[in-house]
Amino acid sequence: MKSSLERTVCRAGELAPGQRKIVFVDGRCIVLFNLGGELRAIDDACPHNGASLFAGRLEGSVLRCPAHGLAFDLLTGCSPASRALCLTTFPVxxxxxxIVVTLKDGGSLA
Structure with a gap:
């Protein structure tokens, strides 16, 4: 049986639409996004090379890795170019x- 770990990571007023915020949950660095009122949470490491995604350029729901420009759709968690390349995402x-982030087994949900 899988266990879940839920953590309140910030107050809702700290993440207005269009904003992002880094939080830490059990030693993991997670980036929260408020996409026009829709919350998303991802691991702050690009699956390609581990670069921080926090400072990536956001175009609608598509986030570009600042290291190599790889694009990831925050709504699906995957790259529009290759559905096989996906971010580690978390229910939020x-x-x-x-604002509550959930991890399963102390790890991620993809």
């Missing part, structure tokens, strides 16, 4: 005034 939701 707002509960009352908090």
């Amino acid at each position: 939701r707002q509960i009352d005034d908090g």
